[in-house]
Amino acid sequence: MRVAVIGAGVMGLTTALALREQGADVEILERSASLAAEACSRFAGGMLAPWCEGESAEPLVVRLGQEALDYWPRHVPAERLGSLVLAQRRDAPELDRFARRTDRFERLDEAALGELEPDLAGRFARALFFREEGHLDPRETLKLLAAKLEAAGVPIRFGVDADANAPAADRIVDCRGLAAQDRLPDLRGVKGEMLILRCPDVSVSRPVRLLHPRFPLYIVPRGGGVYMVGATSIESGERSRVTARSMVELLNAAYALHPAFAEAEILEIGSDARPAFPDNLPRIRRDGDRLMVNGLYRHGFLLSPALARMAADIVMNDVSFPEVTR
Template sequence: MQGTPRILVKGAGVAGMTAAVTLAKRGGRVTLYDPGGRVGAGASWMAGGMLAPWCEAESAPEDVTAQSVASVDWWAAHVPDVVRAGSLVLAPPRDVGEVARFGRRTSHFQTVDGEQIADLEPDLAGRFHKGLFFAEEGHVDPRKALVALLESLKTMGGQAIFNEADEPDAAGFDWVVDCTGLNVRKALPALRGVRGEMLLLRCPDVALHRPVRMLHPRIPIYIVPRADHVFMVGATMIESENAGGMTVRSITELLNAAWVLHPAFAEAEILEMGTGVRPSFPDNMPRVIQDGRTVYVNGMYRHGFLLSPTRAQEAADIVFGTAG
């Protein structure tokens, strides 16, 4: 295609924002459209923002790790405040066998004892005697990151349209990159929804420097530190497309996990309870699918922040004619 391609990116979640920025950097004239009132409306706003390819290998296909190892570098190059402090995996004494099981399924970690855990996280001193430390991982605040990507897009000459019921006419664009999740199930019938739930807590009496994964035989929980002693606690994975309020069971499990990590969480302030439905394919692997001049980037499952940079690059390769 001659000249600068005009590209409509639909959806302002993590898939849409990474695609929009990647396409603009490649020289596209990008218009971002989302009928919601802001960037990140939907599941991406509820995400943990963990950039943890090695930890995810515990339950994800090998391709997830292979395709997401560079994600920390991508996010650090595009948004501020990416923290490269690793991930810490722990289990309460009654479930300490889960640590060994997790280690057998993963790599790129150091086994740590109680003293080393205390060095990494002083507030957890004396509470755990065995864990795994994944030093190469990182995390980012999804809400700040998505807003930063929007500002980057605008700086590169892109435009964003929110709160408009009528989307721009696709006929006015050379390409449409659709990142609208379950809204395109008619075109991608294999999609299903997977519900996730999270809490935001404020606890001035606890300081953490990195995400902590609390292992449990049934439901592993992670706790991700954010600014001002705020912690994201999540997230359940439920085969349901019900986006309603949180269940009592989920709230209890998330709060119990936080309390087990540190008793001070019993006095934490609950700032927010949220649910989101993640679009997922049967194998839980995100895909880029071309249909004429429309490119679908979808099925992010729980890997949105890990795999969206890779999928955005795949979409850009199609648009600019460099796909292998």
């Protein structure tokens, strides 16, 4: 079976890989000139944290997201060092609220936190440790997935508009993200802003979520003293502008985690809009000749392995998955 996958973000690449593993003859069509140049995947945090996400996400996200913990280490370098959730003493009720809404964590006191992350010793009285969770580098992951697909005989054709150049395929899987609003009118954008900082004076080895009533923050290590700091969540499809307010809040929150971030070098400022349906849950829909896979919201790397598996089973085996095809 010949299958064309439209979009070379994380959803398109994982779907193409799942289809190839089931024996399909696959090609990927990407309208931009380079890998993920227009995909929100490039600004992702890369946290593989299904149980942490349960604080605000539906149980479906927690369940499907667990597949990512085994999937990614099979294909790319991915850390399984766990996730930390912290709050300053004055925000201790936020930590208790987070604990009530999640599970699969251990409670750490000040001493245990210091043993796990020495640079945070003495700064926080309590923490939640989600030992089974992990993280990856999104941009490096996209490059490695593309190389893996190329080695498997799956070409990526850049600079191709699939609407203007109808692909010669038996099936089409549309993974365009927010660009698919032309076929998915209930899809909306949720803007996220992020910073990439270099701060060699801070050594943190796992993702840290710092809770705050107004601007909760996460910091994800990228190695070599580099950290991704994010992320805001704004109801907007605007994709390129980082506001002064968001930048100040992100920097203030990073400073609250560790004062050494005040001297960090700002390497990059980024913004994009995540594709989401009204309930923030993913969908796989048929639209004419296309199978639409979309609405991963801020869970792209967490949910794409499960959604790719489902999409491939629908295309190749006509399997039904009511939880995402409603």
